[in-house]
Amino acid sequence: MVSQDFILFPAIDVLGGRCVRLYQGDYEQRTEYNQHPAAVAQQWCEAGARFLHVVDLDGAKDGASINAATIEDIVRTARSYGASVQVGGGIRNRDAIARWLDLGVERVVLGTVSRDIEQMAQFASEFGGRRIVAGLDGRGGKLAVTGWLEQTNTPIVDLAHELAKVGVLHALVTDVDRDGTGQGANLQLARSVQEAGLWSIASGGISGRDDILAAKAAGLAGAVVGKALYDGKFDLRSVMQELAVKGDGV
Template identity: 60%
Template sequence: MSGLGFTVYPAIDILGGEVVRLRQGDYQQVTRYEGHPAEVAGRLCDAGARFLHVVDLDAARSGQSENERAVRSIVETAASYGAAVQVGGGIRTREAIARWLEAGVARVVIGTAVRNVELVAEWAQEFGGHRLVAGLDGRKGRLAVSGWLEETEWSIFDLARELAKVGLVQALVTDVERDGTGEGPNLDLALGVQQSGLFAITSGGIGSIDDVVAARRAGLAGAVIGKALHDGRIHLGELFQRLAQEEEGGAC
């Protein structure tokens, strides 16, 4: 596969209208952060972010969005900086996809519904496969859905191959057991998906700038940064400077 380039996706997870992070997808292990979601988006864009990753955690769990106004405010804020937004969480119907795309979202992440390959194929034909991202979240290579509360017998790699056949281009690959831990991303999992035919964005476990650089060096399409960014362990300005050095070949 020829590359798409590498994109950094600062994450804004929303639960009950607040910016939060979960540990390993556990709704009982919540860290809350100060600031309205739109304010957080503005700070990230001020620091150089050009693509935000937004998750509606209420919708991911129940399928019902309680945070649409907050997400729309993020989209408007990002647009004022010339930045884009991809949104995930509870997007399980054609109507949900259409609503977010009409709201100005660049891409939507399909999680729980991604198992229905025939349905995803219809959506890809209608909306364009480049605007749908396969949310491949799992434990030990098996797909987890419904806000990671339900584990399945689906192989993430087999599913990636089927989704590539019906026109999807990218996958957001999350190792649930590493999410929010800062222990480093599961690059092997993401690379396995990429070898199956979808450009892979790694998510879960990134705790340092070195982790992001490792993902880029591995040839992945991007990385989502969440808790480490909001906790101050990663500063976007420093990260983008390091990545620029990598691009120029100035770092070993």
């Protein structure tokens, strides 16, 4: 695998058109941070973010988006700063992928459909492996799908190995039990996925600067930060500058 620069992804989770965060993926345990997600995108881009991670929580749960207009606004805002966006949540077929990419999204994250190796191979072939991210989220090393509401017995690392063979390049790796807890990302799981052949972006539980730097030190492709950022646990601008000094974060 050719080395890649580490990317820090501020997360914008959209539920009912608003910017929220969930605790361990529980839709009943949510905190609303802003009624205008595009304004949040502007804030993170002004702090130096070059790539945003956007989750359509309604889409993840129901398989259909009611937040397309809101996310379009985020994409337009990011692009005005020269930043990119990856979007996940309820993207389960070719038309949905094409629709997001046509709107200017750089990458799409596919979670529920990631179990279908043949389908993922087709997506990687048609749209390019660099634009397809496998959402490998789960508990106890096993995949969780349908907005994390359905727990499967599929080993995440085994799935990563199969996806790498069909042209997928990146994986977003989330330990659901750590999401929103500030306990630190499951770097061991993310490293195992990377060793299986996919560039790994660690997500879930990152508490601040030290966890971000630990993900970078582990050799991962990136990290997603959400609750810690919204709760003011660290200064995004200073961390982005620190990463830029090392040639990363872009």
